[in-house]
Structures are given as C-alpha cells and as structure tokens.
Amino acid sequence: MRIYIGNVSDGRSIGLCDSHTRQGSCQHSHVHPYMMPDNKFVIFNSIVTGVPQVYAARIPEGFLTQLDGKAT
Numbered sequence: 794m795r796i797y798i799g800n801v802s803d804g805r806s807i808g809l810c811d812s813h814t815r816q817g818s819c820q821h822s823h824v825h826p827y828m829m830p831d832n833k834f835v836i837f838n839s840i841v842t843g844v845p846q847v848y849a850a851r852i853p854e855g856f857l858t859q860l861d862g863k864a865t
Contacts, residue, residue, distance in 0.1 A: 794811065794812045794813075794814055794815075794824055795808050795810075795811055795812075796808070796809050796810050796811070796812055796824065796826045796835060796837060796850065797809065798828070798835070798852070798856075798857070798860065799860070800860040800861055805860055806860075807856075807859055807860065809835055809850055809852065809856070810835075810850040812824045812826075812837055812838075812839045812841075812848070813839055813841035814838065814839040814840050814841055815840065823838060824837045824838055824839070825837060825838050828852075832852060832857060833851065833852055834849045834850065834851055834852060835849070835850045835852060836848070836849050837849075837850070
C-alpha cells in the first residue's frame with residue numbers, strides 16, 4: 794500500500810513510500826500514516842514482518858516543495 798502526501802487546497806499528491814502491508818479487517822493491519830510536526834518524517838504501521846510494528850519514512854529535503862512550490 795503506497796503512502797501519499799497531499800495538498801488539500803488543490804488536490805495534488807505525491808507518493809512517498811510503500812508500507813509493504815496488507816490491509817485486513819484488524820486495525821493493526823491498517824497503515825494509519827501521520828506526518829510529524831517538523832515535516833521530516835511520516836510514521837505508519839505495517840505488518841510486513843507478520844507482526845504489527847511502527848515505522849518511520851524520512852521525507853527528503855525539498856520533497857514537499859513539489860506540492861506547494863514553497864520551501865519547507
């Protein structure tokens with residue numbers, strides 16, 4: 794399952810990473826991504842190993858400027 798970051802004001806979005814999880818009926822299999830306040834990481838769940846775990850994906854420098862054209 795791909796994790797996207799989007800701009801709600803104009804609907805643009807770009808893919809950040811794959812969670813490598815299979816979403817099932819249990820909540821622990823859902824990705825539940827959220828961005829850290831400093832905009833440097835996205836935190837998410839994955840069951841890629843067979844055990845639910847929390848992962849972090851680093852947001853590359855300049856990645857968010859693709860969405861709004863501003864430096865972040």
